[in-house]
Amino acid sequence: MTLVLTLKTAPPQRLDLSPLLPHLLNGKSAKEIAAIDLATTREKASVGDIFKLRAGSPEEIRFEGGSERFDAVGEGLTQGRVAVAGDVGVNAGRKMAGGELAIFGNAGPYAGSAMAGGKLEITGNAGDFLGAPREGEIHGMSGGLLVVRGNAGRRAGDRVRRGTILIEGDAGDWLASRFIAGTLVVLGRVGASPGYLMRRGTLVLAKPPELDSTFVDCGTFASSFPAVFARFLLPESRAAARLFRSHLRRFGGDMAVLGKGEIFVPA
Amino acid sequence: MDGAAVSLETAAAKAARLLETAQLPVIAGLGTDVAGTRAAIRLAEKLRGAYDHLASDVLLRDIDVMRQAGRMVTTANDVRLRADCLLFIGPKLSEAWPDLAERLDLSARPRLAAEKAPRKIFWLGPGRGEAAALGATEIAASPAALPLAVAALRAAVLDRKTRSDGSSAQKLKDLAAALKAAHFGAVVWSAESLDRLTIEMIGGLVFDLNQKTRCSNLPLVSGLNAYGVVQTSGWMTGFPPRTGFGRGYPEHDTWRFDAMRMIEAGEADAALWISSYATEAPKWKRQVPLIALAQPQTRLPYAPQVRIDVGAPGRDHDAIEYSRDIATFTLAKATRASNAPQVAEVVALIDAKLAKGSEAC
Numbered sequence: 001m002t003l004v005l006t007l008k009t010a011p012p013q014r015l016d017l018s019p020l021l022p023h024l025l026n027g028k029s030a031k032e033i034a035a036i037d038l039a040t041t042r043e044k045a046s047v048g049d050i051f052k053l054r055a056g057s058p059e060e061i062r063f064e065g066g067s068e069r070f071d072a073v074g075e076g077l078t079q080g081r082v083a084v085a086g087d088v089g090v091n092a093g094r095k096m097a098g099g100e101l102a103i104f105g106n107a108g109p110y111a112g113s114a115m116a117g118g119k120l121e122i123t124g125n126a127g128d129f130l131g132a133p134r135e136g137e138i139h140g141m142s143g144g145l146l147v148v149r150g151n152a153g154r155r156a157g158d159r160v161r162r163g164t165i166l167i168e169g170d171a172g173d174w175l176a177s178r179f180i181a182g183t184l185v186v187l188g189r190v191g192a193s194p195g196y197l198m199r200r201g202t203l204v205l206a207k208p209p210e211l212d213s214t215f216v217d218c219g220t221f222a223s224s225f226p227a228v229f230a231r232f233l234l235p236e237s238r239a240a241a242r243l244f245r246s247h248l249r250r251f252g253g254d255m256a257v258l259g260k261g262e263i264f265v266p267a
Numbered sequence: 268m269d270g271a272a273v274s275l276e277t278a279a280a281k282a283a284r285l286l287e288t289a290q291l292p293v294i295a296g297l298g299t300d301v302a303g304t305r306a307a308i309r310l311a312e313k314l315r316g317a318y319d320h321l322a323s324d325v326l327l328r329d330i331d332v333m334r335q336a337g338r339m340v341t342t343a344n345d346v347r348l349r350a351d352c353l354l355f356i357g358p359k360l361s362e363a364w365p366d367l368a369e370r371l372d373l374s375a376r377p378r379l380a381a382e383k384a385p386r387k388i389f390w391l392g393p394g395r396g397e398a399a400a401l402g403a404t405e406i407a408a409s410p411a412a413l414p415l416a417v418a419a420l421r422a423a424v425l426d427r428k429t430r431s432d433g434s435s436a437q438k439l440k441d442l443a444a445a446l447k448a449a450h451f452g453a454v455v456w457s458a459e460s461l462d463r464l465t466i467e468m469i470g471g472l473v474f475d476l477n478q479k480t481r482c483s484n485l486p487l488v489s490g491l492n493a494y495g496v497v498q499t500s501g502w503m504t505g506f507p508p509r510t511g512f513g514r515g516y517p518e519h520d521t522w523r524f525d526a527m528r529m530i531e532a533g534e535a536d537a538a539l540w541i542s543s544y545a546t547e548a549p550k551w552k553r554q555v556p557l558i559a560l561a562q563p564q565t566r567l568p569y570a571p572q573v574r575i576d577v578g579a580p581g582r583d584h585d586a587i588e589y590s591r592d593i594a595t596f597t598l599a600k601a602t603r604a605s606n607a608p609q610v611a612e613v614v615a616l617i618d619a620k621l622a623k624g625s626e627a628c
Contacts, residue, residue: 013290014523014534041291041513042315068532071523090522109522135521136334159335177464193414196464197471213431214418255427256418256468 001056007065022080025058074101128153215253283620289537292316295526300586303610317511319526341483352449358394452482495589578607
């Protein structure tokens with residue numbers, strides 16, 4: 001049975017929920033779990049103070065209720081499943097390497113930051129810097145699948161070097177800035193200058209803005225690969241799969257950097 | 268104190284009470300010299316609070332690029348003596364550094380250059396009249412068009428194809444040729460008028476030019492010891508401002524420890540505002556308990572619980588501060604020495620008034 005943590009009242013401070021992962025809770029009693037410290041200030045805040053616990057197998061952890069102050073949910077997840085029925089704060093799914101994290105609400109900035117594997121799904125909106133590296137880090141997301149059903153903020157996909165990001169809603173300015181490699185699909189509208197400082201990688205934009213002049217037109221694209229990728233996307237999003245099966249036009253860039261990236265737009 | 272005049276001792280004791288009873292106090296502003304910064308960060312550590320600088324937004328643009336992408340930099344002196352080709356990028360540089368032309372001795376030929384030809388000076392996206400005042404060749408670009416103009420310039424340096432054409436594209440090509448032909452180029456800009464990605468693009472442009480010739484960045488850093496605070500913070504905690512001690516050890520998070528955000532979100536429940544160089548006031552709307560260490564003329568947005576007027580470093584008292592002219596720390600002698608209390612003294616006094624049993628680290 002699932003381990004369920006029900007939020008008692010709005011948290012009085014930002015919480016670090018990164019200790020609540022399946023592989024870390026394995027073999028711990030309910031009492032031991034209740035004693036885990038989640039505080040980020042000098043005031044104490046243990047699991048027992050914040051949540052009502054329903055014991056169960058930690059292979060699946062469910063949070064009933066969320067808050068903008070829930071930081072680092074699923075940070076470092078390697079296996080099993082974590083689900084949040086509500087909003088989360090900064091760093092959701094950061095550095096996760098496996099397993100599944102589902103946010104049934106909105107996520108703050110840096111969701112999926114530097115994630116390396118597994119699947120992160122956000123049903124609401126995501127803040128700025130989706131999948132991006134944090135202070136002083138060189139690489140952003142390096143593997144896995146990141147799905148945002150709502151909108152994403154600015155600089156989504158910053159410095160991503162592998163993996164797939166799918167945004168069903170709109171994306172802000174500077175989408176896929178400094179993109180190194182990987183695939184990013186946006187079904188909604190996109191803000192200014194997607195792919196600024198992009199080296200390699202693939203963006204597929206259903207409703208692109210006017211592209212920067214450092215992306216050169218390569219004409220319509222005929223290859224069987226998009227249809228193969230469409231099959232991979234079909235279980236996640238019918239609309240994305242349909243986009244991949246449509247006629248696409250290819251732009252190459254960012255010519256100011258390496259110029260080996262590509263942006264596909266409907267032909 | 269609450270509008271009434273009291274002794275410094277009493278005010279400091281009240282400030283200490285306010286800060287130590289708060290759940291998460293924040294030290295903001297931090298407009299002070301090295302001694303003041305050291306005292307403030309020590310206090311933040313004792314209180315297990317957080318600290319932020321009033322110019323963090325600008326400072327971190329610069330720092331974020333440096334720590335994620337690297338950078339080649341030089342000093343104003345090197346540019347003055349060697350640079351045979353200068354490129355200024357972005358508006359308001361003469362506002363950020365008013366004595367720019369004299370400091371870089373732009374009208375003279377570079378003294379240590381191999382060929383003593385007149386300097387070539389360009390300005391990409393200057394403010395109105397700025398380029399002419401410096402005798403620079405102007406390549407117009409609005410602030411909004413600047414990121415793309417820098418990208419187009421870098422593509423031109425790499426001889427890449429782009430979709431831009433027309434007269435501005437030709438101007439950028441000529442500029443790229445001049446930079447490549449230079450023996451020692453210098454790109455002068457300020458984080459105050461550029462965003463992070465444009466700064467990273469400029470850094471990349473300089474890297475590319477260094478494949479064949481020499482070129483370097485000259486970032487005009489913020490004044491009033493803002494950069495000194497960054498360096499002091501660096502040697503004390505390992506991080507720039509926007510660092511917190513909530514868990515007893517320093518954690519750096521540019522989003523979480525933004526003082527403005529912490530206060531507006533109700534996370535920080537007491538603030539110590541420090542601004543001794545200028546009459547800068549806090550910008551937050553939420554009226555958290557406030558202790559202000561400010562210049563006497565400062566107009567605060569709401570009545571603070573404790574207000575202590577302090578002297579200005581380098582004017583009322585001697586101060587160690589970062590000099591951007593020589594890119595290191597110097598002693599600034601008091602120009603009008605007075606008895607006005609120093610930030611470092613006041614903060615140390617508050618520190619001494621903390622209850623003995625409080626969790627000192």
